[in-house]
Amino acid sequence: MGRIVLDKISKSFGDVEVIPPLDLAINDGEFTVFVGPSGCGKSTLLRLIAGLEDSSGGHIRIDHEDATHVPPAKRGLAMVFQSYALYPHMSVRKNIAFPLKMAKMDKAEIDRRVEGAASVLNLTDYLDRRPGQLSGGQRQRVAIGRAIVREPSAFLFDEPLSNLDAALRVGMRLEISELHKRLKTTMIYVTHDQVEAMTMADKIVVLQAGVIEQVGSPLELYRAPRNVFVAGFIGSPKMNLLSGPEIADYNAHTIGTRPEHIAISQTEGVWEGTVGVSEHLGSDTFVHVKCAAFPEPLTVRVRGELDLSYGSTVFLTPDPEHLHRFDAQGLRFA
Amino acid sequence: MATQQSRSAARIMMAPAVILLLGWMLVPLTMTVWFSFKKYLPLRGGDLGWTGFDNYVRFFTSSAFWPSVQATLVIVGGVLAITIVFGVLLAALLNQPMWGRGIVRILVIAPFFVMPTVSALVWKNMFMDPVNGLFAHLWKLFGAEPVSWLSEASLESIILIVSWQWLPFATLILLTAIQSLDSEQLEAAEMDGAPPLKRFGFITLPHLSRAITVVVLIQTIFLLSIFAEIFVTTQGAFGTKTLTYLIYQRVLESQNVGLGSAGGVYAIILANIVAIFLMRIVGKNLDT
Numbered sequence: 001m002g003r004i005v006l007d008k009i010s011k012s013f014g015d016v017e018v019i020p021p022l023d024l025a026i027n028d029g030e031f032t033v034f035v036g037p038s039g040c041g042k043s044t045l046l047r048l049i050a051g052l053e054d055s056s057g058g059h060i061r062i063d064h065e066d067a068t069h070v071p072p073a074k075r076g077l078a079m080v081f082q083s084y085a086l087y088p089h090m091s092v093r094k095n096i097a098f099p100l101k102m103a104k105m106d107k108a109e110i111d112r113r114v115e116g117a118a119s120v121l122n123l124t125d126y127l128d129r130r131p132g133q134l135s136g137g138q139r140q141r142v143a144i145g146r147a148i149v150r151e152p153s154a155f156l157f158d159e160p161l162s163n164l165d166a167a168l169r170v171g172m173r174l175e176i177s178e179l180h181k182r183l184k185t186t187m188i189y190v191t192h193d194q195v196e197a198m199t200m201a202d203k204i205v206v207l208q209a210g211v212i213e214q215v216g217s218p219l220e221l222y223r224a225p226r227n228v229f230v231a232g233f234i235g236s237p238k239m240n241l242l243s244g245p246e247i248a249d250y251n252a253h254t255i256g257t258r259p260e261h262i263a264i265s266q267t268e269g270v271w272e273g274t275v276g277v278s279e280h281l282g283s284d285t286f287v288h289v290k291c292a293a294f295p296e297p298l299t300v301r302v303r304g305e306l307d308l309s310y311g312s313t314v315f316l317t318p319d320p321e322h323l324h325r326f327d328a329q330g331l332r333f334a
Numbered sequence: 335m336a337t338q339q340s341r342s343a344a345r346i347m348m349a350p351a352v353i354l355l356l357g358w359m360l361v362p363l364t365m366t367v368w369f370s371f372k373k374y375l376p377l378r379g380g381d382l383g384w385t386g387f388d389n390y391v392r393f394f395t396s397s398a399f400w401p402s403v404q405a406t407l408v409i410v411g412g413v414l415a416i417t418i419v420f421g422v423l424l425a426a427l428l429n430q431p432m433w434g435r436g437i438v439r440i441l442v443i444a445p446f447f448v449m450p451t452v453s454a455l456v457w458k459n460m461f462m463d464p465v466n467g468l469f470a471h472l473w474k475l476f477g478a479e480p481v482s483w484l485s486e487a488s489l490e491s492i493i494l495i496v497s498w499q500w501l502p503f504a505t506l507i508l509l510t511a512i513q514s515l516d517s518e519q520l521e522a523a524e525m526d527g528a529p530p531l532k533r534f535g536f537i538t539l540p541h542l543s544r545a546i547t548v549v550v551l552i553q554t555i556f557l558l559s560i561f562a563e564i565f566v567t568t569q570g571a572f573g574t575k576t577l578t579y580l581i582y583q584r585v586l587e588s589q590n591v592g593l594g595s596a597g598g599v600y601a602i603i604l605a606n607i608v609a610i611f612l613m614r615i616v617g618k619n620l621d622t
């Protein structure tokens with residue numbers, strides 16, 4: 001079991017309100033990702049759930065029981081820190097066994113669980129090493145191992161992959177998703193990387209300045225962002241957000257169209273522009289087009305390879321089916 | 335130092351310092367060894383020629399020798415134990431956020447700035463004096479007979495005085511070490527279900543082990559040669575005659591330079607035995 005409910009939870013550091021009162025429900029077994037720009041309060045929210053910070057107001061319920069004033073160890077949650085926070089003077093085996101030792105479990109059971117976790121995480125050969133003698137990815141796995149042996153009701157991850165290189169990050173991303181499918185335990189995962197959010201989450205929580213902008217599945221957020229902020233944050237490359245007199249026909253303050261929903265043509269279209277830099281990824285090409293009507297260049301995604309010379313004139317047509325319209329407050333209305 | 339080149343460059347850069355230190359050390363050492371083989375009585379005839387190992391045998395067989403070694407070791411051990419235990423506790427305390435922490439930190443460090451002679455005099459006259467000392471007043475307040483500290487509990491008194499002087503040093507080093515502890519490790523341990531005392535034992539103390547090693551080694555070097563505290567308090571009486579003090583008495587009170595020099599060589603040997611012993615116990619902490 002691992003249902004976590006935040007009820008009007010808030011947090012201030014001194015006079016600064018980092019998280020205004022906020023409601024959120026995380027269901028049992030769900031993989032929830034908190035995503036948002038740096039400093040928006042993701043870690044703070046996670047630490048509130050973990051019990052490492054006292055809340056300034058509101059309640060936290062874990063499995064229907066009020067856990068607001070329960071100390072971290074008694075909440076049945078396990079956390080993986082950004083810096084891994086391994087114990088440097090203990091071997092990998094002792095690191096993983098530490099929570100079990102603290103729970104005064106008997107020796108045989110500890111050994112069994114540690115061996116189990118190590119084989120799941122491919123750490124069997126490293127059990128007698130110190131954390132300092134491991135690579136970044138291995139340390140990450142030890143930190144996860146230390147979390148899973150406790151069989152917690154939920155896992156909390158605070159940007160666990162941000163210290164890894166790109167290739168390893170993709171690998172670990174898959175491993176964590178795999179782990180979630182197998183354990184079926186609630187996981188809360190903090191990241192500022194929207195690709196991680198989109199690929200791993202069952203439910204994404206988009207935060208900005210401590211406020212929840214939108215909660216939903218990755219595709220809901222992709223298809224129907226609630227406001228300009230979410231629209232710009234979710235999706236890669238970023239959605240083109242356009243405003244000004246040129247879009248008067250659309251009856252909106254701002255319109256948004258994703259790079260993959262714009263047709264590019266050398267002969268005809270709605271907006272005329274000149275080709276800027278093209279980024280060739282092989283499978284896709286991202287073309288940056290400068291239109292006289294808009295201050296920012298538009299990004300257009302084209303399948304496969306496309307050769308357009310720098311500075312040539314092109315015409316762009318947004319797909320009306322996938323056009324997002326926002327009012328003056330930035331809220332989406334169609 | 336990774337490459338051959340950086341290694342030899344390092345050697346050249348270090349050479350002046352190493353040569354200077356070597357000279358600084360070798361000249362007095364050679365003179366000590368030189369005099370230790372001579373009968374040299376400045377007020378009773380001066381240099382009376384070589385005597386072989388006579389001085390060594392006399393110093394070693396003197397009834398004051400073993401007690402002085404014992405007193406030295408007791409003082410060093412006692413001071414180390416007190417400064418480490420209280421140093422760790424004080425460092426942990428000063429690391430807590432509390433009101434007026436900056437001032438408390440300065441106050442804790444203050445004793446280190448007081449000269450040994452002065453602090454020993456202050457302790458002797460203000461605290462330990464059996465008639466007017468603060469301790470005597472305290473004892474009388476509770477209706478007890480004042481203790482004449484420096485004669486009845488002389489070794490303990492000296493250990494107390496020296497510990498008071500060295501506690502700031504230990505605290506300071508341990509405090510900087512404790513501040514470098516990653517707070518996420520403590521939080522991880524907290525989430526892993528370790529109560530405060532276990533967090534201290536399993537996370538903080540191992541983290542401090544290297545700093546403790548440094549404190550032990552540095553303090554030992556200085557504590558083996560404490561002198562002023564004994565000179566102004568007991569003058570070596572009541573079982574507080576350390577090896578250093580014994581050498582002083584042989585050279586200056588008995589005016590026997592040769593005998594004192596032989597004692598100096600014994601002191602070097604003792605210091606090395608203690609150093610090897612300590613390195614065996616704590617030195618491995620410095621490797622990793």
Ligand SMILES: Nc1ncnc2c1ncn2[C@@H]1O[C@H](COP(=O)(O)OP(=O)(O)OP(=O)(O)O)[C@@H](O)[C@H]1O
Pocket residue numbers: 013018036037038039040041042043044045192
């Ligand atoms: N102990 C603290 N005292 C005062 N302010 C704090 C404290 N911890 C965090 N803050 C502030 O709270 C805000 C949110 O911080 P938080 O660490 O939750 O951000 P974040 O979303 O995790 O950012 P990042 O992606 O960079 O990790 C920041 O503006 C930060 O300055």
Ligand SMILES: [Mg+2]
Pocket residue numbers: 042043044159
């Ligand atoms: Mg953070």
